[in-house]
Amino acid sequence: MYKFLLANRYLRTRYIALASIISVTLGVATMIVVNSVMSGFSSQMKDRIHAILSDVMIETTSTDGTDDPRALMATVEELAGGYIEAMTPSVEIYGMISFDWAGQTVYRPVTLIGIDPQGKNQVSPFAGHMLSRTELDENGQTQRDMNDPLDWELTDEAKKVREEWVEWEQFKEQYDYQYSETSSPKTPIAQGSNVQRTVVIESTEFPVHDDPFQTVSGTEQNEIPKFDTVQSNTVAPVSTQPAMPQFEDPFANQGPVKKHDPTDPLFGRVYLGAGLVSFPYKDKATGKTHIMYMVKPGQDVNLTTIKAGKPEPANFKATVTDVFKSGMSEYDSNLVYCNLEQLQLARGMLFSPDPARPEENLDWKNGSVTSLQIKLKNYNDAGEVVRQLRSGLEPGTYQVRTWEEKQGPLLEAVAMESAILNVLLFLIIAVAGFGILAIFYMIVVEKTRDIGILKALGASSRGVMVIFLSYGLALGVVGSSVGVVLGLLFVRYINEIEKLLSLMTGRKVFDEAIYYFREIPTIVHPSTVIWVALGSIIIAVLASVMPARRAASLHPVQALRYE
């Protein structure tokens, strides 16, 4: 009884010891805040990566892909069908995007991914990152509902943009034609094909240069049918097989040839990563940062990649359907999603059943694909699925990975960062432990005579030791519980604190334009809080062991004589 009474009294009367645990408190609070924010960030990051990548991916080693996706899917179904909820094929290939901006052509290296929207909807929650579903207009409305599945339809807004853009392009084209008539002879521009010829027009003050790409792109649209026909002849050995089933397509010869309207979107449709076509722009007048989009949905862009099977370029145009912002800059500044058939067509992986109407009645199943994206019923089975697929598929031809394996280095780096930070922060608490040790030692010296009295009254050495150990325990408990409360409050109000700091310093502490977050994400794991609190309590108790042992070993007579 006296042990706890005394420990309690010491706790309430020795404020110097309370000062020594402030560092425990701060250390605990910091650890909770840092861990919460880091796990918030990393879980957001994982969500974002996972939105782009499916649970498991089967990729062909060759960029030419496999020419029989049906067989591959059948094999996968056979190997691990029980675990699989959905799968969708895709073609993934590096390439280049180009578009016109401010009188110049902008080129960017990209990864082109051909997808089937219906299938993509099933394997990863990607639609939620489309700007048409997330960006609010002036009425506070999004253009499309958040839960709308992916498709290649243009929104009304995009259609409007397209009409204005086509009109503007035609006007500029004519202006350019009139202007350039005097300087350099050019091919007369036909309505409908002039849409892409935008580069030169904006720089009206300068003489017109002939852009090699422009020539290609300007003529390409007219030539696509011819181009493809030629291709299917030249790549005959490869193409005859997959082209065969196309003639069985019941819709192959249906539908009249549509008259081309320049405001109609092209057959090729793309979703662009926001980072590819936007940049933050600081308004000097208001000091606010805006995002400037160089290309808007409804406009057309040029894409270049390579053909399958031979080192030749493949070009095509596509209408931008939407812009996505996954929040992973690595993806947002690199990925272009394209309709699967268009990419297959452009790369010579799929051949049109009807050369006169190359863009109709296409089915990706008749062409080649380079990867299969799989969604599992339960992600915990991923290891088992990967094992079964690896053993069942040809090892040199296919690579099977989970999304975590594909992003392994990044995720490991984040985990490592968090581990190192935790070690460093825990050192703060360890330093606090030495502070407690020193102050406890002083308190034991100060209390020497009282220890002598207690022993004269019959207290055992163990009892005296328990006094100081429970004092240390009490300090640790008080320090870490105050720290836990502080830390949790900080995490709870972190965005308010950020706003206050921004207000005080006059500049944004947490710029959403940089971090891609509207708010600072936090996740409090109760287990982390418990571990941090327990760890610091243990440190406080350990720090009091030495002084407590010293107190216990004091000789009563010497202690009583101590002045």
Add this chain to the structure above:
Amino acid sequence: MSQPSTIPMNTPIHLCAKALDKAYQKGEHKIPVLRGVDVKIERGEFLSIVGQSGSGKSTLMHLLGLLDDPDVGEVWLDGNRIDNLPATTRDKLHNHVFGFVFQFYHLLPELTLLENVLSPLMIRHSAWDYWKRRSEFREMAKEITKQVGLDHRLKHKPSELSGGEMQRAAIARALIGNPSVLLADEPTGNLDSQSGGEIMTLLHKLNEESKLTIIMVTHDDNIAQQAQRIVRLSEGRIQALNEAA
């Protein structure tokens, strides 16, 4: 130095010291404090040990109360040798048999007077037992503080008490465990003559009414004279044993 191994059980001797030697190590030198001291104290006796400072009187008291170990010699209590007991048993003896009163009162400054008085009982009982019987113990403490005339200051901290009050509180603390021997080291040494007188009256009353064995160490002959018997120590030896007047 002959050391009889047993003492007959029917002897009135309550506490006895046999051929106690004690030296303190100071640096390289060994300073002898006690050199072969024999004392026998009867049950209910009021004995005072006098001597100049450094004569070893406090050391003798510490040895008798088992606060320290003799280099040579034995301490016996009620016919049992107690100086060679293990630590846990000694702790029990401190708590049950001996009551200590010190010159500088040695109350615990963090605790109130009542808590100080109760502290031997807190030490004796486990937290659970103490909690169950706390009201009984509080009544005991109030009874004893009333005896020493301090029942109106129970909630006060030692720093709020006068020297005489603190010493009376210390005596109350020594008594609450119902000891058979009270060891007082200069109980009046730090008090004015009036307070000292009150303390001596209290000790006499306890000795007479409760038949408590009291061993008092003092350098003051006037105070020592009030005891039944005086042991005079000089240079670590007993000089004379004489009955008080």
